[in-house]
Amino acid sequence: MLEQNSLVEYGARRVIITITCVFCALLEVVDTTIVNVALNDMKGSLGATLNEVSWVITAYAIANVIIVPMTSWLSQQFGRTNYFAASVILFTVSSFLCGNASGIGELIVFRFIQGLGGGALLVTSQTIITEIYPVEKRPMAQAIYVLGVIVGPTLGPPLGGYIIEHSAWPNIFYINIPVGIIATLLTLMYVKSPKYSEKRKPGEVDWLGIGLLTVSVGSLQYVLEKGQEEDWFSNTTILVLSIVAVLGTFLFIWRELVYKYPVVELRVLKDSNLRIGVILSFIMGFGLYGSTFVIPLYTQSILHWNAFQAGMLMVPSSLMVAFMMPVVGKLIQGGASQKLLITGGMLIFFLFCLGCYGIMTPNTSGDDFFWPLMLRGVGMGFLSVPVSVMSLSTLKGVQIGQGAAFTGMLRQLGGSFGVALISTFISRQNMAHRSTLVSKLDIYNPDVQHRVAQLKGGMIAKGMAPNVAEKTALTMLDGTVSVQATIMSYMDVFIMIGGMFLVCVPLVILFVKRSKTKVSLADAAGH
Template sequence: TIITESYPIAKRGMAQAIYGMGVIVGPTLGPPLGGYIVDNFSWPFIFYINIPIGIIATILTIFYVRSPKYGEKLKANQVDWIGIILLAMFIGSLQFVLEHGQQDDWFSNALIVALSVTSLFGLILFIWREMTYEHPIVNLKVLKDGNLRIGTIMTFILGFGLYGSTFIIPIYTQSVLGFTATDAGLLLIPSSITTGIMMPFIGKMLQNGVPQKYLVTGGFIIFFIYSLWMYVMMTPDTGAEHFFWPLVVRGIGLGLLFVPITTLSLSTLVGKDIGDGAAFTGMTRQLGGSFGIAIITTFIARWTQQHRVDLLPNINAVDFKVQERIQGLQHMFMSKGFSANEALDRAYKMLDMTVTKQATVLSYMDVFIYLGVLFLVCVPFVLLIKKGAGKVNMSAAH
């Protein structure tokens, strides 16, 4: 909304592209900075560093950001505080359930059951509140627009893939490949640089009238290619050099998606609905990211266990190759000064760790292939966008 008011129609595509660059590149630059802080200081400092950044952002906002001239100015007592609380109840409870359900045995745990009920009632009451309150924090009525409904689905999946893939790559490289936190974070730099370079070009293409449908379709397909590439590439011994080109492809895909999806979502809205629609898509993207991280975490834990169960029958103590492997490990530990029994015990433990590591790799492979399919499934939704709806009539917002 602020960008719409601050820039003339001819420059809004580029302004949205610059804004999108910050939204996409920011989360990608977080892991390398966080990794450096964890490796060289202490993990609490990854939270402390946000304090000066927040102070600077607040000062800059006060002095430089102006509310839209046509925006509705609300008094403090008119703000939908109840809606905010209900939304927090819904999202916070659901996210806790998704993150902790697996380790707490889901609905066998009283807290999981209580928070599930809280989340359900929070959602129902939130919808009722937003549909009946004069100044809703989220205007759900804009969802009457078909393009926005479709765009909301695509935006949710974009957030799911953006934040989900940003989350799991550092985790995978540290837990499976043994990278330091700094090295794991630095892997994402190529992706963020690629996206940063692409954004101005995307803005220019939009200004020149390139159909957003083409860009969005290309972005979904390219992200699918990235996910498939990661699926094929992943092994317990994958090196840092193998990640470079897949992550460059990821940056291209995300660059093609962010701004075009937003403009397609708002393409049939007019007047104040444009600002409400933009706010809704922004919230949906953040929800997609939050749920993506929670769901992926649970998925990896669940399928690591399942793959381990599937792999263990292949470890037969009477099998010649298994015996050869155990004997080799036993001799290695004996050469380090352990007794025969201690060495044998350690050999079995190392073999068990190898199985667990392989199961973990398989679970991450599953995540990437499912992420890719999820993005590929979005391509038909692009075709449902109303014909001829490609340009947002931003001037109507005035």
């Protein structure tokens, strides 16, 4: 076990460590979304197909989800300072190699390595920030950390869009290098490593557990990333990997519960607050990444915006989250009920989804999204810090790192599930709505005939031949149906996400407890 109090820092040291950790977490999260807008340019310059280039995103996500659960164990094996610094170096060097890649295969390999470094940054940053603050200040510490995690996915697309518009795609990776060098130096100078009671000898290391974790989580992430593209279970690879993921997860859980030195300590999930926190982290990941996925999709496909414009639309929402973080941190420090704050956040996020559902039409402008997105910012502010604090509040010592690893992994998986399910849901709903709309378009209906005649008349007036004009009119009508079907499927997504958040409200009310045996952070702040 490690001695907690020796890790608490004060003054300038604490500020420097906090800034370093937030920047590292921000780098990691920005890199999950910044690449999305550069895929076309990569495809052109590397001579790759769309399917090949999408692996640039998939490889990073798979590596991320594999490494996150092992971070606590790796910190104990090598010392936290060494492991954190090594992760920053790995992330920085692989960023340089990604920018220098001359072929798509190289780029995918380097992105995988970058993901191995990046996944560690996210969770280790959270553990370090939690431990350098005294117990009563931890809600504020979590607020600062979560700010980076929530703002990151939103910053990625506009930043990527700006770089693509004004320079070349390798610069998306090169911008990580100066931050990475500074973060490495500051980590080695300032971050203390806790004294862990023992390291595992090579013979005691849970190699089978590591193997099972890698296979099961890697397979699951592949299925989520590629399922929609490959038409899910009608594809043999997807089917086989789904079976591997289920069997691998079952065997991994069994192994970790029976082995003397497990690589992932599942017993930490006996803590009821952490269990609820893990579920809520998954739902938050689903809502955060899901809404960040749908709104830019809507503005780009329906309003024909470019990536930079679509990304900038999300910025005010991120600023609102930034404004809310210290406010919520202060509320928790003042003894406000985490249960109440989380319930409020869930309800506000539901209202955001309802707002987006209500405003979507073919003529909706970007301005119409302003207030719903502000609500999203407020909801995320009320959710992120209390969920983070509540998850880790009744854990001590080495358990904090293990708990942070679970919440981090589930937030990432929630995001992956969100994007995979939403893209499948959109295409299915799109087809269903389209067939419903087309069934109502009877060519013998006077209204339909009148609309076609109107469009045809407009074309003929512009000098088009009557037969061509009629064809064009019917094509335009078909286009209108497609747009309507797409919008209706986006509306359905918001109802689905909102419903998930609403269902969680009773879960929070019934199961989130203030522990009587251990002091929760909110209690500590109140005394």
